[in-house]
Amino acid sequence: MITNNRLTGDQYAVNFADIHPPFETHDAALVEADRCLFCYDAPCMKMCPTSINIPKFIKQISTENIKGSATTIFSSNIFGAGCGKVCPVEKLCEGACVYNLMDEEAIPIAKLQRYATERAIHDKWPLFKRKPSTGKKVAIIGAGPAGLSCAHVLSREGIDVTIYEKESKGGGLMTYGIAAYKVTPEFCNDEVEYILSIGGIRVKYNRELGKNVSLEKLQSKYDAVYLGMGVGLTRTLAIKGEELEGVVDAIDFIYQLRDKGFSSVPVGDKVAVIGLGMTAIDAATQAKRLGASEVSIVYRRTHAEMPCTQHELDIALLDGCKINWLSAPKEILGKRGKVTGLVCSVMELGKPDASERRSPVETNETFTIEVDMVIKATGQIPFVDLVMQNGLENDKGKVRISDNGRTNLAKVFAGGDCVNGGKEVVDAVQAGKDGARGILEFLGIPASNVEPTYNASTVSPQKGNLPDIKLLRL
Numbered sequence: 001m002i003t004n005n006r007l008t009g010d011q012y013a014v015n016f017a018d019i020h021p022p023f024e025t026h027d028a029a030l031v032e033a034d035r036c037l038f039c040y041d042a043p044c045m046k047m048c049p050t051s052i053n054i055p056k057f058i059k060q061i062s063t064e065n066i067k068g069s070a071t072t073i074f075s076s077n078i079f080g081a082g083c084g085k086v087c088p089v090e091k092l093c094e095g096a097c098v099y100n101l102m103d104e105e106a107i108p109i110a111k112l113q114r115y116a117t118e119r120a121i122h123d124k125w126p127l128f129k130r131k132p133s134t135g136k137k138v139a140i141i142g143a144g145p146a147g148l149s150c151a152h153v154l155s156r157e158g159i160d161v162t163i164y165e166k167e168s169k170g171g172g173l174m175t176y177g178i179a180a181y182k183v184t185p186e187f188c189n190d191e192v193e194y195i196l197s198i199g200g201i202r203v204k205y206n207r208e209l210g211k212n213v214s215l216e217k218l219q220s221k222y223d224a225v226y227l228g229m230g231v232g233l234t235r236t237l238a239i240k241g242e243e244l245e246g247v248v249d250a251i252d253f254i255y256q257l258r259d260k261g262f263s264s265v266p267v268g269d270k271v272a273v274i275g276l277g278m279t280a281i282d283a284a285t286q287a288k289r290l291g292a293s294e295v296s297i298v299y300r301r302t303h304a305e306m307p308c309t310q311h312e313l314d315i316a317l318l319d320g321c322k323i324n325w326l327s328a329p330k331e332i333l334g335k336r337g338k339v340t341g342l343v344c345s346v347m348e349l350g351k352p353d354a355s356e357r358r359s360p361v362e363t364n365e366t367f368t369i370e371v372d373m374v375i376k377a378t379g380q381i382p383f384v385d386l387v388m389q390n391g392l393e394n395d396k397g398k399v400r401i402s403d404n405g406r407t408n409l410a411k412v413f414a415g416g417d418c419v420n421g422g423k424e425v426v427d428a429v430q431a432g433k434d435g436a437r438g439i440l441e442f443l444g445i446p447a448s449n450v451e452p453t454y455n456a457s458t459v460s461p462q463k464g465n466l467p468d469i470k471l472l473r474l
């Protein structure tokens, strides 16, 4: 049966507590900071999509310069605190740390990053000063990581920014699309407030492009427009039974959980989650933490091809989720309009496809999982109609941009998920910086505050490490 309020308030509090607790003492942070070798040409830094100067901010912590450390981080990534919680660091900075080569624990870069930035947000340190107004005005669609990152860089340069956000809160994916045990709604609110505290950025909430905001009007009213509207809901499965009560979209499920609170969100007793990306893991683990007795993840390839990291998979396994490898949904069964089961095809791997992963091929075998809820998490689709209606050149709904972030429309720039189809928060932050650089260049204003981009592809991540995980008590 699908129902809400399965657990007590205390149980929700335990299940959704921060999965990565911060350093308990200042000395504990110093001990880790002092282990850093401050490598020349640091590989950790090259693996950061926002090029945070990692050895520098760690050195600043070890010399007790916490304000300097937070400034170093935020200069490259204004979402540095949130990224310290949600980045897949085992395949980015921490995965590249030289300690991996010595078979020792990597420096806990994310935890140190949080150590400096959370203090800055908590104590409201005014680390950035906005330059005097240039009189130039820029409109941004979306107060997510790309939009706010773009806005912060522009505001620092004296641009007056207006953001049009369709939700009632800022933060985008960080606020509405990530497991609450990684980032709490309160944290997201504080982070957005901190970013906006620089001034010069006005956010108009509940304003949506194509509904109550027109791109044409923005083009005539502002000196430039930046599109950072992200992507939409999950693609459909196109199988029988998808219309049954109990089939839900993972994005919507996570949104409801974050927007309404844990006890208000209905969850099944036996849940199947289709897909194995980060969103699928977040949906599966949260279904379990909301009180589902069984959660089965259905993935059509093998461990070698999975899109989530090993760290994410370990969280799901530790939460008691079962993984069905080489399984694809074939039909959703129902009774009186409600989900009762999921029929899966047993797959085998064929030749590599366009993504260079081996394609799953159906065998003649099937199996059935008894479930009362199916959560679809098979990748998000771009806002195709919106993009087409506005005459934006695109690739299957993904907005096409040139090197400096410009679209085919006059004065219009774009970046983040609406361009790349959906990547990590940290990629969206960098896209916002790139967009701001393109806009500043277009407006003839020197971009003094935008850090150069490093080429992460020149460094290969080494063996990842597994940060300490607080286990769900089952």
Ligand code: SF4
Pocket: 035, 036, 037, 038, 039, 042, 043, 044, 045, 054, 055, 096, 097, 098, 099, 107, 109
């Ligand atoms: Fe420090 Fe590791 Fe980066 Fe070297 S690779 S600078 S040891 S965090």
